[in-house]
Amino acid sequence: NAGVTQTPKFRVLKTGQSMTLLCAQDMNHEYMYWYRQDPGMGLRLIHYSVGEGTTAKGEVPDGYNVSRLKKQNFLLGLESAAPSQTSVYFCASSNSGHHSYNSPLHFGNGTRLTVT
């Protein structure tokens, strides 16, 4: 039981390049989330999904797109990377989106992205 797995762990992009970050969970969770974390900052929600085939915007969605074609996978795409997107990206999943009792978030270990 791996929990939440993020791929890749590290990546360096040049401005204007595109890439996709993959998040996979094996807990049959309905809800999945993408966050970014910048130095000295907390986590900021980019996009989230309440189930297969659904996505919604979070706090900082601009410059990112997401897809949830399969329940276990949540993809985060950067179509044209910018230096401001240099960050650590965390994926999380939960059984219940509104943080009900005994349904906490399970996080992956992050993807460190640098855009030069």
Next chain:
Amino acid sequence: LAKTTQPISMDSYEGQEVNITCSHNNIATNDYITWYQQFPSQGPRFIIQGYKTKVTNEVASLFIPADRKSSTLSLPRVSLSDTAVYYCLVALGGRDDKIIFGKGTRLHILP
């Protein structure tokens, strides 16, 4: 959206008890309070969750007064390995599926 306020940073010494207080003045009736711990280069991990009074597990205790406008995470006899960022979150009571984190409290344990 229930906003939370917690200290930006705290220092303590090994072996002491550490209490981190979180304010959530506009918590809703059916909201839960949840705390996460984040070590450097790792994703946050769940520590404890509660609704009212006191909850205790093998890691921490959570104290919630009757008005539920604040909560206190208590870490007994901390060690250097408890150095981390601690986040207080208030559940959104089903009104919204967004789960928003604040900046957390950076706890630094000194030898």
